Amino acid sequence: GESVGLHLPTLSVQEGDNSIINCAYSNSASDYFIWYKQESGKGPQFIIDIRSNMDKRQGQRVTVLLNKTVKHLSLQIAATQPGDSAVYFCAETRTGGGADGLTFGKGTHLIIQP
């Protein structure tokens, strides 16, 4: 079946550096992508989203890049802070119907080194 996955289960970065978390998706019909952050003991929290008619979208300290040619999604976090330590999930869906909610990747654990 089609699924959303992540390249690395754990990413360790130095505080203040930029973090890049990657995600590969296989469903070419997906047209809406979302990044979530999940801190320990909490529910996933929306970070940023992007639709397939865009290549890049920026938020506060975060940027999402979408490469539809290779079905790749990335989340860039600028100047990583201790509070960024969490598991990050990408999710995808088809907004035109035929999809049942969001399909989530298995997550990347971002660890911030002091």
Next chain:
Amino acid sequence: NAGVTQTPKFQVLKTGQSMTLQCAQDMNHNSMYWYRQDPGMGLRLIYYSASEGTTDKGEVPNGYNVSRLNKREFSLRLESAAPSQTSVYFCASSLERNEKLFFGSGTQLSVL
């Protein structure tokens, strides 16, 4: 701002017992969902309700039932709990189907 509220936060059951997880949202969202989260498996959809009055199976519906009580509330019932249902359960809602989800804080369920 309450958002999505789930109860209880923790529950321990014996095999064969039943229980209902409650979920309510105050964002006037049309769609509601139940996911389970297991280590290494990510979030998997159990059931969802695209709109009030409708429910549909997700990826892992076996052993569960749901009720969309009204627009605000969506409950998940385990009729006869099994150890394989030990997991963290999340309720979520979205304005419309297949839009971004807002999650509750989760219910940690252990079935012994």
